[in-house]
Amino acid sequence: xxxxxxxxxxxxxxxxxxxxxxxxxxxxxxxxxxxxxxxxxxxxxxxxxxxxxxxxxxxxxxxxxxxxxxxxxxxxxxxxxxxxxxxxxxxxxxxxxxxxxxxxxxxxxxxxxxxxxxxxxxxxxxxxxxxxxxxxxxxxxxxxxxxxxxxxxxxxxxxxxxxxxxxxxxxxxxxxxxxxxxxxxxxxxxxxxxxxxxxxxxxxxxxxxxxxx
Amino acid sequence: xxxxxxxxxxxxxxxxxxxxxxxxxxxxxxxxxxxxxxxxxxxxxxxxxxxxxxxxxxxxxxxxxxxxxxxxxxxxxxxxxxxxxxxxxxxxxxxxxxxxxxxxxxxxxxxxxxxxxxxxxxxxxxxxxxxxxxxxxxxxxxxxxxxxxxxxxxxxxxxxxxxxxxxxxxxxxxxxxxxxxxxxxxxxxxxxxxxxxxxxxxxxxxxxxxxxx
DNA sequence: TGATCGTGTGTGACTTTATCACTGAACTAT
DNA sequence: ATAGTTCAGTGATAAAGTCACACACGATCA
Numbered sequence: 429x430x431x432x433x434x435x436x437x438x439x440x441x442x443x444x445x446x447x448x449x450x451x452x453x454x455x456x457x458x459x460x461x462x463x464x465x466x467x468x469x470x471x472x473x474x475x476x477x478x479x480x481x482x483x484x485x486x487x488x489x490x491x492x493x494x495x496x497x498x499x500x501x502x503x504x505x506x507x508x509x510x511x512x513x514x515x516x517x518x519x520x521x522x523x524x525x526x527x528x529x530x531x532x533x534x535x536x537x538x539x540x541x542x543x544x545x546x547x548x549x550x551x552x553x554x555x556x557x558x559x560x561x562x563x564x565x566x567x568x569x570x571x572x573x574x575x576x577x578x579x580x581x582x583x584x585x586x587x588x589x590x591x592x593x594x595x596x597x598x599x600x601x602x603x604x605x606x607x608x609x610x611x612x613x614x615x616x617x618x619x620x621x622x623x624x625x626x627x628x629x630x631x632x633x634x635x636x637x638x639x640x641x
Numbered sequence: 642x643x644x645x646x647x648x649x650x651x652x653x654x655x656x657x658x659x660x661x662x663x664x665x666x667x668x669x670x671x672x673x674x675x676x677x678x679x680x681x682x683x684x685x686x687x688x689x690x691x692x693x694x695x696x697x698x699x700x701x702x703x704x705x706x707x708x709x710x711x712x713x714x715x716x717x718x719x720x721x722x723x724x725x726x727x728x729x730x731x732x733x734x735x736x737x738x739x740x741x742x743x744x745x746x747x748x749x750x751x752x753x754x755x756x757x758x759x760x761x762x763x764x765x766x767x768x769x770x771x772x773x774x775x776x777x778x779x780x781x782x783x784x785x786x787x788x789x790x791x792x793x794x795x796x797x798x799x800x801x802x803x804x805x806x807x808x809x810x811x812x813x814x815x816x817x818x819x820x821x822x823x824x825x826x827x828x829x830x831x832x833x834x835x836x837x838x839x840x841x842x843x844x845x846x847x848x849x850x851x852x853x854x
Numbered sequence: 855t856g857a858t859c860g861t862g863t864g865t866g867a868c869t870t871t872a873t874c875a876c877t878g879a880a881c882t883a884t
Numbered sequence: 885a886t887a888g889t890t891c892a893g894t895g896a897t898a899a900a901g902t903c904a905c906a907c908a909c910g911a912t913c914a
Contacts, residue, residue, distance in 0.1 A: 485778040493774060507767030510760060516774055539759055546752055546759075547723060553766045554720030560773040561706060561729060565698040567781045568814035571901095572871065592891065601781035603872060608892060624880055624891060784872095785900065805862065816901055821863060823900095837862060837909055856914095863908075872899070880891075 430528045432473045433499040434548035442541055449534050454526045461519040461527075468508035468515065470529040474500045477525015482598060483517035491567075491601030493517060494559045498525075501552040509535065567601055575600055576610050580620070580629060589627045643741045645686045646712040647761035655754055662747050667739045674740075676731040681721035683742040687713045690738015695811060696730040704780075704814030706730060707772045711738075714765040722748065780814055788813055789823050793833070793842060802840045 430452050435443060452475070455461065461472065461479060478497045481504065484490040496502060496519075508515055509532055530538070538545040566575060579599060583589055593611065597604045611627065614620045621628040643665050648656060665688070668674065674685065674692060691710045694717065697703040709715060709732075721728055722745055743751070751758040779788060792812060796802055806824065810817045824840065827833045834841040 483774055483778060485782045487782040489782045491777060491781050493777065503770065506763060507770060510763050511767060516771060536756075540756060543749075543753060550719060550723050553770070554724055556770060557716065557720060557766075557773065558729060560770065560777065561696055564704060564706065564773065564776055564780060564814070565696060567777060568704050569698045569700040569702045594891075601777070604892085605873080605894085606871060609871095609894080612893075622892085807862075817863085818865085818902080819900060822865080825864075835863085858913085859911085861909085861911105864906080866904090866906105868902080870899100870901070873897080875894100875896090877893080877895105878891105879893095880889100882887100882889075884886085884888100 430473075430475050430526075432475055432528060434473060434501060434545060435528070437544045437548070438538070438542055439544075442538065446530070446534050446538060449531055451529045452526055453529060455521045455524060457521055457524045459521045461521065462505075462515050463518040464516060465514045467512070468505045470531045471505050471509055471535050472502040472527040472529055474498060474502070475526045475528055477521060478523040479519050479525075480522050481517050481519050489601070489603075490598045492599045493563065494556065495522070501549065502527075503552050503556040506535075506549065506553070572600065572602055572606060573610050573613075576607065577614070580627065584629060586629050589629070590625060591627065592625050643686075643688050643739075645688055645741060647686060647714060647758060648741070650757045650761070651751070651755055652757075655751065659743070659747055659751060663741045663743055665739055665741050668734045668737060670734055670737045672734045674732040674734065675718075675728050677729060678727045680725070680727050681718045683744045684718050684722055684748050685715040685740040685742055687711060687715070688739045688741055690734060691736040692732050692738075693735050694730050694732050702814070702816075703811045705812045706776065707769065708735070714762060715740075716765050716769040719748075719762065719766070785813065785815055785819060786823050786826075789820065790827070790832075793840065797842060799842050802842070803838060804840065805838050 430447070430450065435446065435450075438446065455477065462468070464484065474496050476498055478495055479502075480492050480495050482490050482492040502519070504515060504517060504519075507513070539549070576596075579596070580589065593607045594604045596611075597607045600607070611620060611622055615622050619629070619631055621630055643660070643663065648659065648663075651659065668690070675681070677697065687709050689711055691708055692715075693705050693708050695703050695705045715732070717728060717730060717732075720726070752762070789809075792809070793802065806820045807817045809824075810820045813820070824833065824835055828835050832842070832844055834843055
């Protein structure tokens, strides 16, 4: 029995009807849920796990746009579902999990019948828009060293992160060399310890702590 | 009698009801429709003119996120309307025009009653999301000289553009000095002629013409 | 008809980031 | 152990961002 905040708020009758037509899919870490150009079959609701959405530019470079986790709705799919256009980005599973697929017909019906469902969808859209606006500002105006430190902090203020420099470069939308150099500098400052495919955070001092003091 | 594609497709009955509660506002060039932090009173539908939406980062720098023109819906307002949060960006009128303001109650009713209206709203969201995704890619991976040339081309492939370097910098999300230098370089290449507050395009050769040949 | 002031533009010096080209180190599979 | 693959480090150079300041243009006012 799939649980998702946007389904749980539905009135009993509608929820039951919807449940019957919803398929739950499991996805292993690393699986590509959809890639650029593909067409959308239904609206995925993330029940468990985490998925990153990234796009690759004409330049061939990629950047991570946002992540989806439990109780998220795949906002991108809504647009593709309603307009029939293909995806512009791709979604890759980071942490294995499962999603409920809402077929087009059920989606239309829920949008029509349930103000709660509509609100959920609109909120999801609003959040994505916000995320992207913030990302634009981040990419356009923030220094790479600060962005890298923030990323590391957000991921784990202490402990070991398993990621390659290349993947980290995609997270930040920069080049692998840049990440390597910045990390080396952090290592010289004793803030991290580096090894192949791993970054150990040892003494990252969040600069905002100093500034905000 | 206001005309807007999302209203014109409504069934007669609903359209009439809506029209009664909609206020049409005129706005002069330069007017700020809303700014960051403000709360939203209703959903603006652009009937005429053009509006640019820009945000200012913590750094103090600004960047233009997208533009709205005839038949556009102010997507940002939807989110603010439904969640009650304040705007994160600001909207400035570029070309004087007018907008129809849909009050919250009418918006809710239209969303509830009209699949056509819903589709229009969702399409609008989808387009914005696409715009922003493209912008992220553009900002993260494209060279400034190319972006500048593209911007000039898109604006007017020939003729005089009235804009300051500072404003152009905000369009591209960069610094004024960078724009000044790139423009000077274009002037040396006889592609533009510069004067205070004006850029005359003389012989801009779109590189895509050459590449695509 | 200058003098003055606000705004826009030009530019040097320097830092940060991106790109290119390559080396070597670390894991994997045989 | 060896060969192949993926990751990481680094020098050289170009592009872009930052800082500081000079100057140019146009409006206004005495």
